[in-house]
Amino acid sequence: LMSSWACGGGLVQAGGSLRLSCAASGRTFSNFHMGWFRQAPGKEREFVAVIRWSGGSTYYSDSVKGRFTINGDNAKNTVFLQMNFLKPEDTAVYYCAAGERTILSMIRSSDAVDYWGKGTQVTVSS
Numbered sequence: 001l002m003s004s005w006a007c008g009g010g011l012v013q014a015g016g017s018l019r020l021s022c023a024a025s026g027r028t029f030s031n032f033h034m035g036w037f038r039q040a041p042g043k044e045r046e047f048v049a050v051i052r053w054s055g056g057s058t059y060y061s062d063s064v065k066g067r068f069t070i071n072g073d074n075a076k077n078t079v080f081l082q083m084n085f086l087k088p089e090d091t092a093v094y095y096c097a098a099g100e101r102t103i104l105s106m107i108r109s110s111d112a113v114d115y116w117g118k119g120t121q122v123t124v125s126s
Helices: 103-108
Strands: 010-013 018-025 033-039 046-051 058-060 068-073 078-083 092-099 115-125
Touching: 018 033, 018 092, 018 115, 033 068, 033 078, 033 103, 046 068, 046 078, 046 092, 046 103, 058 068, 092 103
Parallel strands: 010 115
Antiparallel strands: 018 078, 033 046, 033 092, 046 058, 068 078, 092 115
């Protein structure tokens, strides 16, 4: 577990917005991809979004594409997730994540994540 501060979660109505932030510390993450996963009750942890610091490419799960935006500052080990047009099915605990393996491996499985941040609860009411 990396020392991090995942915050910005909360309760919002469907159609609303939230912004999550994560400031990681404890080691250098300049060679890591950073992103977000989420876990709803009774479900497995799933990929949400990831950013490749080199070049700034971003990748999203199909369920959030077009609604969520990931960005951050590699030099400060910070990553953000802007969530718009939230739906009740977005309700979950959101985790900041860092991985040194390939982007594709992180997209495919949470097992590819090397470091996890603290989770933050996001609840979207209908």
